[in-house]
Amino acid sequence: NFGATISGNNINLVKTGYSINNWYHCLTTFNGSKLKMFINGIAVDSSNASNSISINNLPIRIGRRAGAGNFNCWFNGKIDDIGIWNRALTQQEITSLYQGCTGSVTASITPQGNTTFCAGNSVVLNATSGSGYTYQWSLNGNVINGATLSTISATQQGNYMVNIVAGGCTYPSNSINVNVNALPNVSINGLPNFINYFASPVQVIALPNGGISSGLGYSNGVFTPSIAGLGFKKIQYQYTDNNGCAGSASLSTIVYDTLCANPLGFIKSASNKIDLFPNPVQETITIKGNVPPHSSLEIFDTNGNLVFQELLSSENEQISIRQLKRALYHYRIINAGKILKSASIIKE
Incomplete structure (x- = not known):
């Protein structure tokens, strides 16, 4: 059994289960507030203690319990390599004593920056360097695999x-505490994927409050389609918390002009009996109806730029517009310089 006692506090640190006929390195430290016991360089127990070590002329007893009175209380074994310090040793010093090291390496960690930061960032930690040194880093007492460099x-x-x-x-x-602050949870909601140019202003909810927003047609939490204008629109919201950590969220919509659409998404032309569907479209549109030979499909963006052109070869044709971005477009079907059909289409 190995134990340590601070009188007056009724504190006894006793560890049992050690086998006989083996040498053990036993060490106890007391820093005025905490009593610790180490076996073979490893801390095995500790307890808070407030008493001071008394100074007197009584002899130091080694191998015998102090104040044993008429009881012998001798240690039944061998004791060697005794040392007494006038201060509490550090873990590094205790490990060196146990290993019987005669040299001295001051192992320390120096952070190259602030050890408190926002998630997604980092801090470089530098250990004491020297010729022939090898390293093993740990986090919360657990070895970090592959962390064997000085930094x-x-x-x-x-x-x-x-x-x-x-x-x-x-x-x-020594240990270095790294504190990572979580990024704020930022959200913005309230807009549909598509909104008519003439629709009423829409309330947009951005959380947490107090952030910075930007976007055409968006002001004081309200999106106004007629101010934003036609086409793809995006609202950006950024928020920075008290820790200086920032998060962002965005919301987008497509402002379109008035379309004549039935529940199936067909855009009909009564005069030419040409249908183009579906609308909105994701990848492939179908053109069906009375399409004369040598007709062509032209698609323009909201700035009037021609972004797609295809020659039509039949009256029932499927055309892929996968390469077009998600936005509002204007299309027309022409033949011999005449416009057979013209309308807007939404690419999802």
């Missing part, structure tokens, strides 16, 4: 420390 880029929250091996001895460093 590490810390991205996760927790306590980082490094073991430096030099001359066959291991020197544990």
Whole structure:
């Protein structure tokens, strides 16, 4: 059994289960507020304690319990290599004593930046460097696989420390706490995918409050289609919290002019009996009806630029417009310079 006692606090640290006929390195530290016990360089127990170590002329007893009175209370075994310090040793010093290291490496970690940052960022931690040193980093007491260089880029929250091996001895460093602040959860909602140019203004909800927004037709939480204009429109919202961490969200819609559409999405031309469907369209449109030979389909963007052209070869033809971006377009079917059909179409 190994134990440590601070009188007056009724604190006893006792560890059992150690086999006989084996050497053990036993060490106890007391820093005025905490009593710790180490076996073979490893902390096995601790307890808060507030008493001070008294100074008197009584002899130091080694191998016998103090104040045993008429009881012998002798240690039944061998004791060697005794040391007493006037301060509490560090973990690094305790490890070196256990390993019997005669050299001295001050293992320390120096952060190259702020150790508190927002998620997605990092801080570089530098360990003491030296010839022949090897390293093993750990996070919250768990070894980080592959982290065997003198530096590490810390991205996760927790306590980082490094073991430096030099001359066959291991020197544990101090620990560095890294605090990672989460990014704010930012959202913006309220707009449909498509909205008519003449529709009433729409209330848009952006959370958390207090952010910065931008976008044509958007002001004070309200989107007005007639101010935004025709075509693809995007509202951007960015919010920065008290920790300086920023998040963003966006919302988009397509403002279209008035279309004449039946529930099946057909746009009909009574005069030429030409149908183009579906509308809105995702990838393929179908043109069906009385389409004269040598007719062609032309598609223009909202700026009037010709973005697609296809010669029509039959009265029932499927045409892929997959390459066009999601937006509002204007199309026309022409033959011999005459417009047979003209309308707007939405590409989803």
